[in-house]
Amino acid sequence: xxxxxxxxxxxxxxxxxxxxxxxxxxxxxxxxxxxxxxxxxxxxxxxxxxxxxxxxxxxxxxxxxxxxxxxxxxxxxxxxxxxxxxxxxxxxxxxxxxxxxxxxxxxxxxxxxxxx
Amino acid sequence: xxxxxxxxxxxxxxxxxxxxxxxxxxxxxxxxxxxxxxxxxxxxxxxxxxxxxxxxxxxxxxxxxxxxxxxxxxxxxxxxxxxxxxxxxxxxxxxxxxxxxxxxxxxxxxxx
Numbered sequence: 001x002x003x004x005x006x007x008x009x010x011x012x013x014x015x016x017x018x019x020x021x022x023x024x025x026x027x028x029x030x031x032x033x034x035x036x037x038x039x040x041x042x043x044x045x046x047x048x049x050x051x052x053x054x055x056x057x058x059x060x061x062x063x064x065x066x067x068x069x070x071x072x073x074x075x076x077x078x079x080x081x082x083x084x085x086x087x088x089x090x091x092x093x094x095x096x097x098x099x100x101x102x103x104x105x106x107x108x109x110x111x112x113x114x115x116x
Numbered sequence: 117x118x119x120x121x122x123x124x125x126x127x128x129x130x131x132x133x134x135x136x137x138x139x140x141x142x143x144x145x146x147x148x149x150x151x152x153x154x155x156x157x158x159x160x161x162x163x164x165x166x167x168x169x170x171x172x173x174x175x176x177x178x179x180x181x182x183x184x185x186x187x188x189x190x191x192x193x194x195x196x197x198x199x200x201x202x203x204x205x206x207x208x209x210x211x212x213x214x215x216x217x218x219x220x221x222x223x224x225x226x227x228x
Contacts, residue, residue, distance in 0.1 A: 033215060042220035043160070043203070058215065090159055103148060105216065107159035 001026050004108035006091050012114045013081045021076040021111050023091030031094045032074035033058075033105065034066060036087040043090065049074055081115045088112050119143065120219035122204050128225045133194050137222045139187045139204030149180055151189050152203040154221065160203055164189070194226045 007022045025032065034046040035058075045058030049068040063085060065077045074093075078085055092105040122139045129135050141149075149166035164171065166187050170179040177190040187204055204219035 035218075040220070043218040045215055045217075048215050103216070104150070104162050104165070105160075107161070109159055 003027065004091055004093055004106050006089075006108035006111050008111060009109065010112045012116065013078075014116050015082060017081050018077070018079050019081065019113075020078075021089055021091075021113075022073070023075065023108055024073045025091075025093040025106070026072065027093060027095065027106065028071070029093035029095050029106075030071075031103075032068065033092040033094075034064075034074070034076045035090045035092065036060065036085075037090060037110075038087050046076065046089075081113075083115045086113060086115045119217045120204055120206050122202075122219040122222045124220060124222060126223040126225055128227060129194055130227055131194055131196060133226075134190065134192045135194055135224065136191075137189045137202055137204075137224075139189075139206075139219055139222075141185050141187070141204075141206045143207065144182075144185060146207040148205075148207045148216065149178075149187050150205040150216070151176075151178055151187075152205055152218070154201045154203060156200075160218075163202070191224075194224075196226050196228060199224055199226045 004025045030051050033048040035043045037043050044060045046060055046064050047058055047066040049055045052071045055066050067075045089111045091108040094103050094105045119142050127135055151163045152160040153163040154160040164178045166178040166180050175192045179188045201221040201223045203221045205216050
């Protein structure tokens with residue numbers, strides 16, 4: 001099993017460009033998440049999907065959109081990139097539906113994005 | 117009060133030392149507690165779940181104090197390979213159907 005995979009690993013964008021970050025998991029997990037991690041800020045949740053067909057905003061959703069394409073795949077789109085979106089983006093998945101005790105999240109290796 | 121607070125460190129300790137991290141959380145209704153480990157430029161990985169009675173896994177001991185709303189992680193006989201950032205993770209809100217909230221992490225450096 002590959003676990004959680006993310007593409008691309010690195011990306012440089014110019015302000016105003018758009019891009020989609022891809023995430024896939026092969027663990028048959030119900031829930032998937034997108035986080036960003038910035039120095040001194042920790043992991044912040046952008047969007048999540050509790051199950052196939054549903055998506056919800058997290059702590060910092062502005063400037064992003066998501067699509068839960070199927071149970072395996074959850075993509076994050078930046079429509080018009082801004083320098084403030086320079087960050088490391090992590091996708092994660094978990095087996096249980098949200099709120100179950102002892103739910104473990106499994107993370108992908110991350111995408112490092114630089115917006116100039 | 118932030119939902120999950122941790123001392124950012126860094127904690128610089130010699131090999132073989134015992135080190136403890138504390139984490140406080142604001143939501144008294146939180147039900148799930150974890151410690152994750154994150155190596156430099158890598159993804160977070162689950163280190164331990166934290167159970168009400170406390171739990172131990174080798175050199176690592178996690179404890180939960182609901183009355184004071186804090187979680188602790190104790191590392192005994194520190195190894196160089198323990199150098200990492202340790203993230204405290206808690207349920208975010210009263211409702212069960214909400215994502216986890218991550219603390220900003222405590223950085224540990226174990227020195228030879």
